[in-house]
Amino acid sequence: MNEKHSSTADHEYDEEGVLQANHDFAVVQPNDVFGNEAGHAIKYKTLSWPMVAVLMITEIVSNGMLSLPQSGGAVGLIPNVILIVFLGIFGTFTAYLLVQFKLNHPEVHNMGDAGYIMFGPIGREILAAGTVLFAIFATGSQLIAGELALATLSDSSLCLMLYTGIFAIPITICSFPRTLDRLSWLSIPATFSILIAGLVGMIGAGVNPVPGRTVSLTHSQTFINAFGSVANPVFAYAGHFMFFILISEMRNPRDAMKAAYVLQGFATTFYAVFAIQQHWYLGDGVASPSLLSLPPKWQKAAFAIAIPNFLIAGSLYSHTAAKLIFLRLFRNSKHLHSHTVMGWCTWNVLVLVMNAAAFVLAVGIPVFPYLVGIAASLFASWYTYGIAGTFWLHDSYYVTGLGTAGWRRQPIMFVLSVLTFIAGGFICVAGLYTFIELIKAAYDSGTVGSPFLCYSAPPPSGNSTSSG
Template sequence: MVSDLKVKDYDKSFEETQSKHTAIEQPDDVFGPEDNHDIQYKTLSWQFVAFLMIAEIVSNGMLSLPNAMAAVGIVPSLVLTIFLGIFGLYTAKLLVNFKLNHPYVHTMGDAGYIMFGPIGREVLSIGTVIFAIFSAGSELLSGQLALSTLSNDGLCAVILLVIFSAATFFIALPRTLDRLSWLGFISTVSITLCGLLAMVGAKVSEVPDRVIAATVPTSFYDAFLAVTGPVFAYAGHFMFFILISEMKQPQDAMKAAWTLQVFATLFYAIFSVVIYVYLGSEVNSPALLSLSPVWSKLTFAIGMVNFLISGGLYCHTAAKLVFVRIFRRSRHLYSHTMLGWSTWIVLCFVSTGLAFIFAGAVPIFSDLVGISASVFASWYTYGIAGFFWLYDAFYLEGGAPALRRRWVGTLLAVLTILSGAFICVAGTYVSIKLIVEAYASGAVGKPFAC
């Protein structure tokens, strides 16, 4: 009898807690029914979502992988690349499931609101905008480097940055992602062809006395500094909610995630091994700088298409988050109104402008990108997925008994959270130490320098 009373009390307590948590979210889809809308968002197929995922993830970060392999050796680098690919697929699965369980979610901020309340929404929303703008800035710098290489440094780097930023702004302007879907396909072809030609160029530019090692003894600092490339080469999950929200069939999202992770993992592994084997331990980052001048120009010219489209996607993402936040459930979201379009254009301009300012005015910008990736991408790509699983298992499947019953999933979720925390702390430490060393050595340049 006492036991029955305890069970009833627990059930009542669980139901009250569950209702309190589910009350903070809206049950309907983020864009709602669109039959009579002028602007319809839910139009993407899973194939084009896969192209957009590949376009924004398999980008300039890939070019640092051979240098990371040179620092730790072939075996550790390959093991880490393959493991992170599998881990990224697992966290993508948790993210997709959370989105399907909560159609209201459009961004990481919405997910944070459901799990952690208003503070969680603001922290994760701001983090998404910061990381998107910093990622766009990284693409702008890659585009600037490509233009500098192609022009033999014939123009001031700042002018080239302005040119590339202007083109990026126009790429970001379409209101819906389906307007960028074919560009995602072109971007995927671009970075794939860039990588394939870089491998051919590495063979042509083969270094005679190169050093190749299966493993390289190193300190924790140097090792983690090197592996940040593979760790953050998969860092694109922060865009997944936005991409899935514009799918015709969100339940097909895992097909896109499978395509992305299998392609990225195989491509990363093959690219890094081939480049490292032919160029050896002195390979640069980005690896295209280690090729002969002709092959360097050829690969930069092709890869630049990806840098441009990826930068546009990141600026579009930052603008889209704020735009939907402002006009959610307003006619300005889905109608051709003066206020809606003027606000959208201003947001795209501001996001691109901020990326330009950070990329050009901050001499240590690449290290700041590392800090932003450590603080935010470590959670968006890895750690926060564990919270998604724990939340849904607890509030949708029966509370603490469900967590105990599904103990394997609970354990994996907890380990996922701990992994994200470790990457966050270690990555931030390494990035901050890099900045300190750069200032101590006098290696820091000047803002907007040619």
């Protein structure tokens, strides 16, 4: 419904009939997922583009950064840096395609909605389910990061499952706000925390280099070992699955690319600098996360500072999973914008279920890190890379009304979009093959533990031969 006919007199419209933001209201396009929120008790479209950029940085620049130095140790410093920079540029391109699709289809709130437009009801169910599953796995990954941080700080005085449970409590609490603007303010200190933690890690590595280390500029590997390591930078940018949800709560969705440029510029620069510095001073044997290769006191300092980022990133992921289902249930109903008992009870239950599922998966599956890799291969390969190509192909064919002529008029974009789709398919297949083989190898070696086993990790050792 075009909101132009139900607005107040002080609203302004552009030449396309799109309701523009004034001091009190957000931009509302026809068919906007949240519609005109004037007069509603709960308003979602409140985010500015700088706050969206902060949210994007919080959810992406976390575990990805800490695992990148190990990729350099596996494939070599030069290939690792080239891959980080290339994927940063590639991620910017796919973000552009995603943003343009969202602007062309303001009714899209998540990947499921996009799937419905392109592939019908089956596409909606597959992409929506994939978004929820990947968000739950991502929440579990942040639980593991928090578990590791708490274990490091306490010298593993408790069993790891208890640390995971302890960390799950604040993540769940921070997931409860119904609108992302509440989480956006928490994301500001979370962003600073991962930035400062990275700087502390670099200082710790610089003053405590590993004696006799080897730093390989290039390094040959088997396909499985190479891709298992290359998956770190590939999935370090795997946050695009949240972009539709973030953009939907912007006051002006047309500013979304500004946030994406800030994210990709910050992430690519920080990833490259951190990966080079850590690999250079800690050598080819650098651990993942790389902070574990530091002396104990530097480990503790960096992990303590990084905890706010792990916490809010996990909350964003579980919030995303709950929000997708909540919108599916209550879109265009009074429960979406009003303080109803049904609305709040449903929202609270969804948040609890998503966080509980993440906790059970994280502590109940001994090969959970490999399953995160499988989930990323199945979903992030498409959400961050491959499916963006289909967005352009669809809109240039249908939205323009030109059919194949729309493709022929922009041959470079056509080729890039097809290659983007092929790249997503390659990452998906190669990732699945790699992580399945790694799971088999782990079971064959007898290193896989039992589910829900409460065991303690060894205390942090790091580079014990160096000073500091």
